[in-house]
Amino acid sequence: MERIDRLTTLMxxxxxxxxxxPPEEATLAATADADGAPDMVLFRAAAPFGAAPAARVLFSASVDWGGPANPLMAALPPTVAFDVSEDAESAGLIRLMGSEMTARRCGAPSVVSRLGEVLIVRMLRAQIEAGAAQPGLLAGLADPRLSRAIVAIHDRPGRAWRNEDLAREAGLSLSRFSETFLAAVGEPPAGYLRRWRLTLARQDMLAGDRVEAVARRYGFASPEGFARAFRKRFGANPVTLRPRAA
Known part of the structure; x- marks a missing residue:
């Protein structure tokens, strides 16, 4: 079966x-073993650590990736522990990030952010491969069949998706797809599709797009129907999010 990219659209x-x-304000920390070699990356999606981890900290950082609006961030466990003790590439990234933070050479903030992005992607790949005990996007992406349907939703949110279409993407019967999706993701396919559309619509409204264009882009039957769904989801009229003209 063809491999699909489960992260690029979210990125x-x-x-x-x-x-x-500093560690108490950080959401990402790399720790070392007794010999000083990188052994673990700790990540908290929802809140800072509040205190330094007990192990030796090589570096700590704050990660911003869309906050609770990002469905993958919302699906992660409270603390993600990524073992890099036998992952030479990730350990090398950690050493390089630590060096850039310490030396503070020209362009260091940009280098740290880009290296951190690579480290986060590697951590998320491991999380997706490991799956999740609780329903949510992480569990859905971990399922090789459901992930095909979820990626189709992410990549083509404006398409008039029916459950039958998504079941075909997943290679499952309609009944099996609906049951499996609900159990893994925690909501029906149509519910997840609508939530994803509204999340993207909010981004576009904040960027200054017009209500009519956004409604059409994400498959709403009318601007009025889009506005009602938007108010129900976010408690505000979409037009109020558009930046005011100078």
Whole structure:
């Protein structure tokens, strides 16, 4: 079966930035073993650590990747522990990030952010491969069949998706697809599709797009129907999010 890219659209739609931060304010920390070699990356999606991890900290940083609006961030466990003790490439990234943070050479903030992005992607790949015990996007992406349907939703949110179409993407019968999706993701396919569309619509409204264009882009029957769904989801009229003209 053809491999699909489960992360690129999320990386494109939500800007990821990594910047140095003290341990108590950080959401990302790399720790070392007794010999000083990188052994673990700890990540908290929802809140800072509040205190330094007990192990030796090589560096700590704050990660911003769309906050709760990013469905993958919302699906991660409270603390992600990524073992790099036998992952030479990730360990090398950690050493290089630590060096850039310490030396503070020209362009270091940009280098740290880009290296941090690579490290986060490697961590997320491991999380997706490991799956999740609780329903959510992570569990859905971990399923090789459901992930095909979820990626189709992410990549083509404006298409008039029916459950039958998504079941075909997943290679499952309609009944099996609907049951499996609900159990893994925690909501029906149509519910996840609508939530994803509204998340993207909010981004576009904040960028200054017009209500009519956004409604059409994400498959809403009318601007009025889009506005009602938007108010129900976010508690505000979409037009109020558009930047005011100078």
């Amino acid at each position: 494109t739609r939500f800007k990821l930035s990594v910047r140095p931060a």
